[in-house]
Amino acid sequence: xxxxxxxxxxxxxxxxxxxxxxxxxxxxxxxxxxxxxxxxxxxxxxxxxxxxxxxxxxxxxxxxxxxxxxxxxxxxxxxxxxxxxxxxxxxxxxxxxxxxxxxxxxxxxxxxxxxxxxxxxxxxxxxxxxxxxxxxxxxxxxxxxxxxxxxxxxxxxxxxxxxxxxxxxxxxxxxxxxxxxxxxxxxxxxxxxxxxxxxxxxxxxxxxxxxxxxxxxxxxxxxxxxxxxxxxxxxxxxxxxxxxxxxxxxxxxxxxxxxxxxxxxxxxxxxxxxxxxxxxxxxxxxxxxxxxxxxxxxxxxxxxxxxxxxxxxxxxxxxxxxxxxxxxxxxxxxxxxxxxxxxx
Amino acid sequence: xxxxxxxxxxxxxxxxxxxxxxxxxxxxxxxxxxxxxxxxxxxxxxxxxxxxxxxxxxxxxxxxxxxxxxxxxxxxxxxxxxxxxxxxxxxxxxxxxxxxxxxxxxxxxxxxxxxxxxxxxxxxxxxxxxxxxxxxxxxxxxxxxxxxxxxxxxxxxxxxxxxxxxxxxxxxxxxxxxxxxxxxxxxxxxxxxxxxxxxxxxxxxxxxxxxxxxxxxxxxxxxxxxxxxxxxxxxxxxxxxxxxxxxxxxxxxxxxxxxxxxxxxxxxxxxxxxxxxxxxxxxxxxxxxxxxxxxxxxxxxxxxxxxxxxxxxxxxxxxxxxxxxxxxxxxxxxxxxxxxxxxx
DNA sequence: ATCTGTGCCGTAAACGTTTCCGGTCTTGTG
DNA sequence: CACAAGACCGGAAACGTTTACGGCACAGAT
Numbered sequence: 236x237x238x239x240x241x242x243x244x245x246x247x248x249x250x251x252x253x254x255x256x257x258x259x260x261x262x263x264x265x266x267x268x269x270x271x272x273x274x275x276x277x278x279x280x281x282x283x284x285x286x287x288x289x290x291x292x293x294x295x296x297x298x299x300x301x302x303x304x305x306x307x308x309x310x311x312x313x314x315x316x317x318x319x320x321x322x323x324x325x326x327x328x329x330x331x332x333x334x335x336x337x338x339x340x341x342x343x344x345x346x347x348x349x350x351x352x353x354x355x356x357x358x359x360x361x362x363x364x365x366x367x368x369x370x371x372x373x374x375x376x377x378x379x380x381x382x383x384x385x386x387x388x389x390x391x392x393x394x395x396x397x398x399x400x401x402x403x404x405x406x407x408x409x410x411x412x413x414x415x416x417x418x419x420x421x422x423x424x425x426x427x428x429x430x431x432x433x434x435x436x437x438x439x440x441x442x443x444x445x446x447x448x449x450x451x452x453x454x455x456x457x458x459x460x461x462x463x464x465x466x467x468x469x470x471x472x473x474x475x476x477x478x479x480x481x482x483x484x485x486x487x488x489x490x491x492x493x494x495x496x497x498x499x500x501x502x503x504x505x506x507x508x509x510x511x512x513x514x515x516x517x518x519x520x521x522x523x524x525x526x527x528x529x530x531x532x533x534x535x536x537x538x539x540x541x542x543x544x545x546x547x548x549x550x551x552x553x554x555x556x557x558x559x560x561x562x563x564x565x566x567x568x569x570x571x572x573x574x575x576x577x578x579x
Numbered sequence: 580x581x582x583x584x585x586x587x588x589x590x591x592x593x594x595x596x597x598x599x600x601x602x603x604x605x606x607x608x609x610x611x612x613x614x615x616x617x618x619x620x621x622x623x624x625x626x627x628x629x630x631x632x633x634x635x636x637x638x639x640x641x642x643x644x645x646x647x648x649x650x651x652x653x654x655x656x657x658x659x660x661x662x663x664x665x666x667x668x669x670x671x672x673x674x675x676x677x678x679x680x681x682x683x684x685x686x687x688x689x690x691x692x693x694x695x696x697x698x699x700x701x702x703x704x705x706x707x708x709x710x711x712x713x714x715x716x717x718x719x720x721x722x723x724x725x726x727x728x729x730x731x732x733x734x735x736x737x738x739x740x741x742x743x744x745x746x747x748x749x750x751x752x753x754x755x756x757x758x759x760x761x762x763x764x765x766x767x768x769x770x771x772x773x774x775x776x777x778x779x780x781x782x783x784x785x786x787x788x789x790x791x792x793x794x795x796x797x798x799x800x801x802x803x804x805x806x807x808x809x810x811x812x813x814x815x816x817x818x819x820x821x822x823x824x825x826x827x828x829x830x831x832x833x834x835x836x837x838x839x840x841x842x843x844x845x846x847x848x849x850x851x852x853x854x855x856x857x858x859x860x861x862x863x864x865x866x867x868x869x870x871x872x873x874x875x876x877x878x879x880x881x882x883x884x885x886x887x888x889x890x891x892x893x894x895x896x897x898x899x900x901x902x903x904x905x906x907x908x909x910x911x912x913x914x915x916x917x918x919x920x921x922x923x
Numbered sequence: 924a925t926c927t928g929t930g931c932c933g934t935a936a937a938c939g940t941t942t943c944c945g946g947t948c949t950t951g952t953g
Numbered sequence: 954c955a956c957a958a959g960a961c962c963g964g965a966a967a968c969g970t971t972t973a974c975g976g977c978a979c980a981g982a983t
Contacts, residue, residue, distance in 0.1 A: 238969065248933045253971060261931060280696035284632040285969030288938045300659075315644075315680075322680050334678035336659075336666050352624035461860060490864040497866070516805060520834040520864035522841070582939065592963045597941060605961060629939030632968045 236279045245273055256281070287354070295331040296543060297356030299370075301343050301363035320536020321360065328544045330357075344369040351379065358547050360384065360539055364395070366429045380547040382539055386429055390559055394542055396535065398513075399561035400433045403528055404482070406566055407510045408441035411480045414572075415579045416508060417447060420471040420478035421454045422464060422488050431456060434484050453478055459485025461517075468495035479575035480508035489518050489525050489571075507578070509571040513564070526572035528564035535562055580623045589617055600625070631698070639675040640887060641700030643714075645687050645707035664880020665704065672888045674701075688713040695723065702891050704728065704883055708739070710773045724891040726883055732773055734903055738886055740879065742857075743905035744777045747872055748826070750910055751854045752785035755824045758916075759923045760852060761791065764815040764822035765798045766808060766832050775800060778828050797822055803829025805861075812839035823919035824852035833862050833869050833915075851922070853915040857908070870916035872908035879906055 238256075242249040247266065254262045255270035262270075273279075287293050298321060322332050333356065337346040343363075347370050350356070357380070361370055364385030371393055374381045383395040411419050421438050424431040439449045452474055457463035464483060468491065471478055483489050489511040496503050503509045504523040511518055511527035518525045542558065549555035582600075586593040591610065598606045599614035606614075617623075631637050642665060666676050677700065681690040687707075691714050694700070701724070705714055708729030715737055718725045727739040755763055765782050768775040783793045796818055801807035808827060812835065815822055827833050833855040840847050847853045848867040855862055855871035862869045886902065893899035 249970085250934075250972080251932055254932090257971075259972085263931060266931085278696075280693070282632070282969050283697045283699075284628045285938090286971075288626070288628040288632055288940085288968090289970045289972085291938080318680055319682055322682050326682075332680060334680065336662055336676060336678065338663055338666050338670075349624070352622075353627045355627075461863065487860060490860070493864070494866075516831060516834070517861045517864050519805065520837070520861050522838075593940085594942080594964075595962055598962090601941075603942085607961060610961085626939050629968090630941075632938090632970085633940045633942085635968080 236277060238279070238281065241270075241274060241277060241279050244277065245269060291354075293354060293357050294329060295333055295356050296325055296358050296360065296540075297350060298332060298334045298360045299337060299343070299347060299350075299362060300334060301337045314532075316532040317536040317539075320533035320538075321540045322536070323533075324537040324540025325544070328540075330544070344373060347373060351377065358543050360543060364397075364429065366427050366432070380543060382543045382546065384539060386559070388429055388432070392557065394546060394557045394559065396539055396542065396560040396562055397430075398530070399563050400430055400484070401437050401561065403512065403564055404434050404437035404484075405441055406528075407482050408438065410566075410572060411482070411508060411510070412441065412445045412447075414480075414508065414576070416478075416480040416575065417579060418450065418453060418476060418478045418480075420468075420481045422459060422467045422471075422481065422483045422485065422492070423454065423456055424459050424484065425456050430484070438482070459483070459488045461487040461491040464488030464491030465495045466491070468492040469499070472496070472499055472501070477578075478507070479578040480510070480572075482510050484512050486513055486515055487517055488512075489521060489527070493521055503574065504571040505574040507575040508573060511571075514567055521571075523571055524569035526569045527567055529567050530562060530564045538562070580621060582623070582625065585614075585618060585621060585623050588621070589613060635698075637698060637701050638673060639677055639700050640669055640702050640704065640884075641694060642676060642678045642704045643681060643687070643691060643694075643706060644678060645681045658876075660876040661880040661883075664877035664882075665884045666880070667877075668881040668884025669888070672884075674888070688717060691717060695721065702887050704887060708741075708773065710771050710776070724887060726887045726890065728883060730773055730903070732776070736901065738890060738901045738903065740883055740886065740904040740906055742774075742874070743907050744774055744828070745781050745905065747856065747908055748778050748781035748828075749785055750872075751826050752782065754910075754916060755826070755852060755854070756785065756789045758824075758852065759920065760822075760824040761923060762794065762797060762820060762822045762824075764812075764825045766803060766811045766815075766825065766827045766829065766836070767798065767800055768803050768828065769800050774828070782826070803827070803832045805831040805835040808832030808835030809839040810835070812836040813843070816840070816843055816845070821922075822851070823922040824854070824916075826854050828856050830857055830859055831861055832856075833865060833871070837865055847918065848915040849918040851919040852917060855915075858911055865915075867915055868913035870913045871911055873911050874906060874908045882906070 238249050238252055242252045245252065251262055251266065252270050255267040256274060298318070318334065325332050335350060335355070337343050359374060359379065359381040361381060361383040362385070364383045364387055366388050368387045371383065371387055375393055383393065384397070386395045386397045408419065421435070423434045426432065435454060442449050453471065455467040455471060457467055464485060464487065468481065471481070472495070481492060483492055489509060492509060493503050496507060501507055509525065511525045514527050514529040518527060538560065545555060582593050582596055586596045589596065595606055595610065596614050599611040600618060642662065662678065669676050679694060681687050703718060703723065703725040705725060705727040706729070708727045708731055710732050712731045715727065715731055719737055727737065728741070730739045730741045752763065767778045770776065779798060786793050797815065799811040799815060801811055808829060808831065812825065815825070825836060827836055833853060836853060837847050840851060845851050853869065855869045858871050858873040862871060882904065889899060
């Protein structure tokens with residue numbers, strides 16, 4: 236179903252038909268209506284490639300996932316809730332969403348570079364943002380609209396939305412310190428992930444506010460997956476002066492922590508306090524119920540989409556200030572943050 | 580970076596350059612080499628849209644996810660392992676992968692129809708296959724290559740790969756029956772999902788082989804998510820003659836089942852036998868360890884890609900028989916399948 | 924009556940490719 | 954030496970759009 240076929244069927248030229256379909260000037264109300272009716276009756280859909288070849292835009296947004304660094308993808312079955320939020324946010328502006336997958340071991344920058352050259356999308360959402368992320372510079376230089384989910388080390392010159400790690404750590408530490416804990420074990424991602432720096436800095440700040448010095452031995456950096464959560468917990472609990480509380484900044488780390496603690500004969504929520512990062516189905520399987528934080532993933536996805544749309548508009552017009560958002564999380568006071576009092 | 584710019588830079592016509600890049604006849608070895616070198620030196624990438632407009636192919640495969648019906652997506656954080664397998668399988672054949680998301684409440688058929696009209700992809704991988712799935716007919720009629728992950732009610736005339744539910748149920752039932760269980764509760768998806776029919780049929784067959792009649796009250800159909808797993812377990816255990824074993828054919832249902840059982844004062848693996856469907860991180864958080872099944876998701880993704888590639892080749896040439904694959908799962912004998920013996 | 928403006932439409936170029944067709948030049952063969 | 958065959962290359966059409974441009978007819982104004 237051509238535009239040419241549609242035009243000849245109506246006895247019009249393809250120019251008028253195109254103008255009618257795109258709401259442009261120079262077409263009478265009557266013929267516009269005739270064209271629209273015929274188009275929907277004959278099931279005409281404009282050819283994406285002809286159109287993009289001509290106008291240079293695709294009306295699609297690319298969401299780039301990096302399997303290697305996306306703890307959100309790995310750890311969270313409801314990551315899809317975020318994608319759904321993104322999708323709904325985009326369709327409201329007539330944009331389509333395609334999800335691209337950079338495989339493990341594949342360089343994210345060359346992956347993105349290839350898709351930019353191909354013209355896959357008009358704008359990008361980046362996930363799995365690294366401490367130093369070449370993709371940010373690449374997109375900034377070429378003035379391609381994008382929003383990053385997560386932030387790099389330098390955070391000022393582009394738009395990102397990230398979990399409010401500062402708030403999370405501050406609130407968790409305040410709770411534990413108020414409960415009298417003095418030795419708090421911290422499990423955090425490796426230094427290549429920017430979150431790790433933020434988390435550690437806030438951890439130290441909280442201790443300082445309480446007049447305490449940070450013990451480096453209590454800080455464990457690792458993958459914060461289930462396996463590493465287990466190993467980290469074993470390591471921390473084997474210290475000469477083991478912690479009386481654990482703060483685990485990974486989605487699945489608490490699962491491993493529970494296992495390690497039980498193996499070592501200590502019951503979470505009784506012999507030791509445990510606080511996790513985010514409420515997810517995996518942690519919901521734990522008992523006693525894990526004290527952790529929660530957020531509205533769907534709303535986060537919507538925010539990503541909205542920010543990207545407003546940036547895209549600013550590209551062709553007035554310049555809009557880039558906006559950095561720390562997405563708030565709400566603490567879920569359940570059971571596991573109790574315990575460990577006898578060790579204090 | 581045009582092909583025209585590349586040609587004029589080389590002092591050649593765009594025709595020869597194109598032939599050189601596409602390994603066609605009528606270009607001398609010397610100029611071919613010159614062209615390839617200049618192309619990589621200047622960073623030339625052929626424009627996707629110009630090319631597709633001309634030749635009608637995109638060299639990309641679409642993976643359609645339906646948020647509504649994809650228990651695999653909802654329940655499995657490592658669903659991404661499958662996508663990675665698909666991706667690696669496709670790149671070996673020079674194909675790209677795009678993932679499209681049909682939102683909740685969106686009709687999968689119209690979604691796919693729109694993307695077909697747009698020419699988004701040359702071939703399709705379908706996920707979340709329904710009992711009756713209009714997408715299958717749509718793609719078959721238009722002779723567009725596709726492979727379905729999961730099967731519909733009528734299974735003969737297209738290629739699909741699905742979990743070997745027959746084998747899973749048969750093995751689980753054999754184990755439980757051998758352990759002396761006579762009343763086995765079954766939690767299975769609703770009738771709109773084809774799996775449900777297969778599971779129930781195999782469940783009945785296993786009982787029949789043991790000379791037992793199936794009690795309809797022991798069969799619960801529902802969403803097989805965590806919440807429904809809990810509700811189903813409560814319902815089954817409240818029966819006048821409650822089951823001594825539970826077979827849960829959902830990814831996250833065991834999590835809810837454990838919770839319900841403990842609420843009712845029965846310990847899984849001691850007071851009642853429990854077998855789950857697939858080993859996933861959520862179930863790994865359960866204790867006692869859940870007896871369930873496991874499979875290589877990466878290999879499954881590779882198989883999907885390979886089958887789709889061979890179908891695509893057959894479309895333009897000799898016809899290949901469509902192949903239906905029941906993907907084998909291996910049982911993990913852990914702890915939860917023990918128990919319930921006193922009730923027998 | 925002529926002129927100007929405007930509403931409406933058709934024509935054609937352009938976006939970047941691929942591929943068919945024809946032409947030139949070299950090479951081999953009679 | 955003449956001719957055929959082949960190697961190699963350039964030209965141009967085509968894929969399906971969008972849009973700038975020009976033209977026609979009719980309205981209103983002078």
